[in-house]
Amino acid sequence: LGSVTYAPMNSVKNASTTTSISFPYLREIYGYMLLGYSSLDSFSSMFPNLSVIHGRDLHQGYSLIITNNFLLHELGLKSLMSIRRGNVIIARNAQLCYGKSLRWNDLLETKQNHIILRQNRDNCAFCPTCPSACWSPTQCQKTCSANCQGNCVSEKVCCHEQCVGGCYYHNRNMSSTLICNACRNMRIYATGICVQKCPTNMLKNASRWFRALVSF
Known part of the structure; x- marks a missing residue:
């Protein structure tokens, strides 16, 4: 999948903290992912197996943008292990916990990229059931030897x-x-x-991707 934008522009009046939208087979995004202006309390059920954001296509220099989700309590991206290119910004999510607990440098393939976390909830940074880093109270960040x-x-x-x-x-x-x-x-x-490279008896198929706009 190319890039994902989920920005339903929910209002407080019709806010719902859950959604039936789910991408259980999505493991990689070639471009960027923008999650904003929603009333969800977690993105766990929406992206349960997302593992890689390649960042071949960026949004103003960012490959992961999570902003202005007014009821978001946890990120829930428990399978995410690699952000290959682009900066990350997680900001203005007033109820968001555990963002600062994550080992963001372990996710970044290019260490020159920046992680911006600001205007989230700061008094719940520690994980209740994990040794250090977590995506939610029950979802620890994976550790590799x-x-x-x-x-x-x-x-x-x-x-x-x-x-x-x-x-x-x-x-x-x-x-x-x-x-x-x-x-x-x-x-x-x-x-x-x-x-690593295309076998001599095969032809390389040029990479193609598209942008998915999810707005309900």
Whole structure:
């Protein structure tokens, strides 16, 4: 998917903290994601498996913008492991907790990018059930061992070096094949395998993406 904008412009009068909109199969966004002006209290059910924001297309230099969500209590992006390009701004979410607890530098592939957190709720920065960083009171930020370089399915199980944003077990069987959430370079779509360069017997399909505007 290219870029995602969710900005329903909810008013306090008709505010709902939940939504039926969900993208359970969305694991990577090629462009940016803007989440704003909603009454949701969490984005957990909307993006349960989003792992990578590539940032190939940016919004004013940002790849992740979360702003003016007046009932947002938690980010809930528990699967997010990599922001490959672009800055991040999370601002003016008056009820938002735990944003400052997150290890944002672990998510950024380019360390020169900036993280801006301001005008959120600051008196609830600590996670009640996690050792340090959390997306919500019950969703800890995933930790990878040093040799996994931030690319793992669990703390001690690393993903293939061509994966980015972690991986998952095929058929949810811990003895089955590990599938990359996204590829560092390119994917052979017939097999789903990530590779560094296109095999000599195949042709590269130019990357194409589109922008999704979700507004209800």
